[in-house]
Amino acid sequence: MALPRSAFLTLWTGACLRGSVGPDDAAVAVRGEDPQHLVVDWPGRPEPFELAHLPAAISTLREPSLRLALPAAGDPLGLAGPPAFNAQALDAGEAVIVVGLGAAYGLVPTEDARTVLWHCSPVEVPHLLDPGEASRTLRQVLLTATAELVRLDVASWQPEIPDLMLNLAQRPGLPLPPGTPNSAIETLERAALCAEIVELARADEGGALSSHEMAARAGCLTDLDAAARRAIVALCSASLGAT
Structure with missing residues (x-):
């Protein structure tokens, strides 16, 4: 991770x-x-x-x-x-x-x-994202994506993904600087997990047998990828000193 x-x-x-x-x-x-x-x-x-x-x-x-x-x-x-x-x-x-x-x-x-x-x-200065909003969106998208991947029987075409979803607590922590708030650590680790799920899923077409399934999976992964990147950008761009 x-x-x-x-x-x-x-x-x-x-x-x-x-x-x-x-x-x-x-x-x-x-x-x-x-x-x-x-x-x-x-x-x-x-x-x-x-x-x-x-x-x-x-x-x-x-x-x-x-x-x-x-x-x-x-x-x-x-x-x-x-x-x-x-x-x-x-x-x-x-x-x-x-x-x-x-x-x-x-x-x-x-x-x-x-x-x-x-x-x-x-460069030009980009606008800042709201870390709280990005974190909430990521949680919601992860729940929705998990349900969709289960519906598509993700385990039949990429068995590593359910293991990732179920074992977040047992995964090694990210090497983050001291003083990073616990809430930020949790969001960044969740976002890194989502990015890994997307990478694994996109590497194998697996059991998505119909065009409908392929489109559903692609949309699910696009949403998950966008939410993960948005959360990482928002949290890393915020001031994450000890609170």
Whole structure:
């Protein structure tokens, strides 16, 4: 169970800016098993630099904050432009937006050999989502989707999915920064579960034998994917300090 790289960068760098964690610990958490992450094209920094130096670079902005984008085809979630940046973020499926007074920059990850490069460019500021509303929508969509997948006899074509649904409490927790509220942890873990269900289901056409079943399943998975991405974006873009 995992979140996109950009979600971890948003959460851990935000925690570092609040003083909850140090920059080295934040960099290690974001990097995970990747050998190296570098930020490139940051304004005033002609040379690439390590993730541990990103909080200091962000701190030069006035009243900085971070937002997450998880766009998909037909759903530019978390993006406001310009078009060239939106296209890069859509291709990656993710981006981080760093917002300050009078300036905003987007970071899009790409893989170059064994290094993850975070490409920086000026962007427009996206609007914030309501975390509470996104969390409630996710819960409702998960209930509806579960009932629909049971109706479609999901176990006959993808037996791992019922196990995921039934064993959320036994799954390992997400590596989230200290001070993350319990309510946010619960929502993010539920969203990660939903994203995993969608990924598994889309990887196997399985037992959806009729065109009606295929359409029903596709609609169910689209709704589940959209609700999961929306919840992750809303929670990661909010200030998640200890409450």
